[in-house]
Every structure is written in C-alpha cells, then in structure tokens.
Amino acid sequence: MIKENLAKVRSTLADGVRLVAVSKTKPVEMLQEAYDAGQRLFGENKALEMRDKHAVLPEDIEWHFIGHLQTNKIKYIAAYVRMIHSIDSLNLLEAVDKEARKHDRVIDCLLQFHIATEETKFGLNMDEARALLESPEYAAMEHVRIVGVMGMATNTTDRELVRREFRTLREYRDQLAEKYFKGHEEFREISMGMSHDYDIAMEEGSTMVRIGSTIFGARDYGVKVNDD
Numbered sequence: 001m002i003k004e005n006l007a008k009v010r011s012t013l014a015d016g017v018r019l020v021a022v023s024k025t026k027p028v029e030m031l032q033e034a035y036d037a038g039q040r041l042f043g044e045n046k047a048l049e050m051r052d053k054h055a056v057l058p059e060d061i062e063w064h065f066i067g068h069l070q071t072n073k074i075k076y077i078a079a080y081v082r083m084i085h086s087i088d089s090l091n092l093l094e095a096v097d098k099e100a101r102k103h104d105r106v107i108d109c110l111l112q113f114h115i116a117t118e119e120t121k122f123g124l125n126m127d128e129a130r131a132l133l134e135s136p137e138y139a140a141m142e143h144v145r146i147v148g149v150m151g152m153a154t155n156t157t158d159r160e161l162v163r164r165e166f167r168t169l170r171e172y173r174d175q176l177a178e179k180y181f182k183g184h185e186e187f188r189e190i191s192m193g194m195s196h197d198y199d200i201a202m203e204e205g206s207t208m209v210r211i212g213s214t215i216f217g218a219r220d221y222g223v224k225v226n227d228d
Contacts, residue, residue, distance in 0.1 A: 008018075016207060028057060072127070089128075133146075162197050190207050192208075
C-alpha cells in the first residue's frame with residue numbers, strides 16, 4: 001500500500017515540488033518500504049526517534065527535522081540532518097550552528113513562521129525574523145544556511161483561510177529574499193502543505209510538502225517514542 005500511496009501522491013505534485021514523507025511514529029519497516037519504492041526524503045519531529053532510525057536505515061536517506069526542536073537534542077541529529085524546518089528563535093539557530101561546527105558541516109535551515117490562527121503553533125512573526133537576520137550573532141554564524149521558510153496553516157475546513165495563510169508565508173519568503181538574500185539562489189524554499197491541504201499549498205507556491213498519513217496511514221498516537 002505504501003508504494004501505491006507514494007505513486008498516487010507523486011502523480012499530484014506540481015513541477016519543482018519535493019515530497020517530504022513524514023514518518024514520525026512509524027516503524028522502520030514502513031520507512032524501508034517507502035525507500036524501496038524510491039522515496040529518499042523523510043521528515044521526523046523527534047530527535048531521538050530520528051537518531052534511532054538513521055542508525056538502521058540506508059545512508060543515502062535525506063533526513064529533514066520538521067518538529068519543534070529542543071536545543072539539548074540537536075546533538076543527536078547534527079552529524080547527518082540535511083535540513084531543519086523549524087527554526088523559531090535566534091537561540092535555537094545559534095545552538096544548531098554550534099553543534100554543526102563540531103561536525104564541520106553546514107546545516108540548511110528554514111525560518112518557521114506563525115501563520116495560523118491557533119496560538120498553539122510555534123513560529124516567528126516578521127519583526128522577529130528581521131531582528132534575527134539583522135543580529136550580530138547571526139552574522140557571525142558559519143555553520144548554518146537559511147534557505148527559506150516554513151509554516152503550518154490553521155487546522156480548519158475553511159480552505160480560503162488556509163489559502164490566505166499560505167499566501168502570507170509566500171509573501172514573507174519574497175520579502176526576506178528581496179531584503180536579505182539578494183543573489184542567494186538557495187533562499188527559495190517554502191515548506192508548507194500537509195496531507196489535507198497540500199493542493200492549496202502548491203497553488204500558493206510551496207516547494208516542499210510534508211505528507212504523512214496519506215502515505216503511511218493515520219498516525220498512531222499510542223506509539224511510545226524514545227525522545228524525553
């Protein structure tokens with residue numbers, strides 16, 4: 001079923017949109033099945049769960065961290081994570097830079113913006129993002145590279161609200177590109193859209209969609225993950 005589900009999702013992707021297979025709480029056997037079907041980009045939201053899966057799955061997997069990241073957990077993923085989608089503070093970015101330095105790596109990062117109406121979502125506002133990018137601390141960092149933005153829309157059936165929120169995120173990306181990243185072609189990513197709304201996200205300019213349940217089935221909230 002995973003192979004068939006992947007094929008169905010891929011057939012709906014717009015040109016230039018990459019698929020992040022969200023594999024949180026799923027057993028390694030399911031990730032291996034997706035890998036065997038050609039999927040290489042996987043998204044996890046628990047550092048220790050990612051560490052454990054990375055240890056036993058093929059080395060050419062591109063691991064993306066998509067959840068809220070605690071600074072004391074960065075050390076578990078810094079040696080191999082390809083991209084961190086959820087940078088929501090200068091303090092977190094500094095901590096990523098510090099851990100990446102230990103491995104002589106540069107880690108690609110996305111600035112996470114709060115675009116939803118729900119207060120429970122994490123993320124920066126535009127003033128906070130500007131302050132981060134204009135800070136001397138950011139200017140001194142050599143082991144992180146900001147390549148775009150990420151956001152989660154409100155969990156609602158109001159598709160026009162979702163569209164407006166995604167459009168806001170695209171506008172944020174464009175404004176930051178114009179002011180802070182001129183000449184930096186790598187600053188292009190917009191990580192937005194999940195199983196229930198990625199069609200709207202792609203229409204509004206998403207370059208990466210994060211899809212889990214449509215590929216792997218509903219998340220099992222009873223699964224205990226080793227992370228705390």
